[in-house]
Amino acid sequence: MGRVSDTKQRLIAAISDLMWETSYSAVTVDAICERARVKKGSFYYFFHSKADIAVQAVTALWAARRPELDAVFSPVNPPLQRLT
Numbered sequence: 324m325g326r327v328s329d330t331k332q333r334l335i336a337a338i339s340d341l342m343w344e345t346s347y348s349a350v351t352v353d354a355i356c357e358r359a360r361v362k363k364g365s366f367y368y369f370f371h372s373k374a375d376i377a378v379q380a381v382t383a384l385w386a387a388r389r390p391e392l393d394a395v396f397s398p399v400n401p402p403l404q405r406l407t
Contacts, residue, residue, distance in 0.1 A: 330359070330361050330365050330369065331369045333359040333360070333361065334355060334356075334359045334361060334365075334366060334369060334370070334376060335376065335379060335380045335383060336359070337355045337356075337358035337359035338350060338355050338373075338376050338377060338380045339380045339383075339384060340358065341354055341355060341358060342377070342380070347377055350373065351373075352366055352373055355373070355376065
């Protein structure tokens with residue numbers, strides 16, 4: 324049985340944090356690897372590019388937040404309550 328690694332999740336968490344702190348343009352692959360404490364080779368094992376990891380990070384963020392937003396903006400709530 325192989326060992327379990329959380330490297331991919333750490334990389335996704337690292338780019339998510341870095342994009343919130345600065346911007347997508349300001350984030351480098353080196354910064355992502357440094358924040359996740361992984362080597363650059365590990366980055367390219369999981370992702371083809373910075374754009375690839377960014378898409379996966381935003382997709383994961385959306386998947387986590389969508390249920391909350393769907394509940395808030397549900398048509399069963401009156402419009403003023405949705406805005407509040």
